[in-house]
Amino acid sequence: MKILEEKLWKLLSRIFKASGLELNNPRACYRSAFKEGWIQNIDVWNDILHSRNATAHVYNEEDYEQIQDRIVSQYVHEIEALLENIQKEVIDRDVWN
Template identity: 35%
Template sequence: MNDLKNIRWKQRFQNFEKSYLLLEKYIAQEKKNELEKAGIIQFFKMTFELSWKLLKDYLEAVGYVVNSPREAIKQSFQSELIEDGDVWIDALMKRNLTVHTYNDEVAEKLLREIHELYFPQLKKLYEKLKREL
């Protein structure tokens, strides 16, 4: 591993970890009002953004060239860094829906997907890279 790139992914992991731990803390709580629901969606958006950038940095540290979130996800799946590439690609597409939290139906569906699909994948990535540190 290139030393500078190795340092970069570890620094990115620290930011990802902070965001992930906040999402983990609040996703477990019963969501009661719009503000709390919007907060979960924003934590997801922030955590997901950091996760694909973390994947990119990690892959570059081990020698891959990655130019986009989609490439980072595909290469991470091929490298067995993540387990379910389809869920990650879906999360990438749903990230764009986070601007529609004013729509109750969209927000509720997104909250369910965050809880049931996306957060478990973020958790697996967190645990895997935490062990590598």
């Protein structure tokens, strides 16, 4: 989870940097993606950040299972939707060139 989330916000950072916007943290990247309409539910992305940070401090099976359940039930769909929007709005439009 941590690696995927880190790659996502860094990808967003590069996309926004190409358009002249310097964003160097995940929360700012997700807010900007929300403003662009690439993310529909910013609360889920805030929860993704919280879960990512919490995984460093998970010491029992119950907490781990709760995070795992959220990954499967909510996060996968949101991540897929973001990647589809990046594909449609950035890659297909060749914004980087």
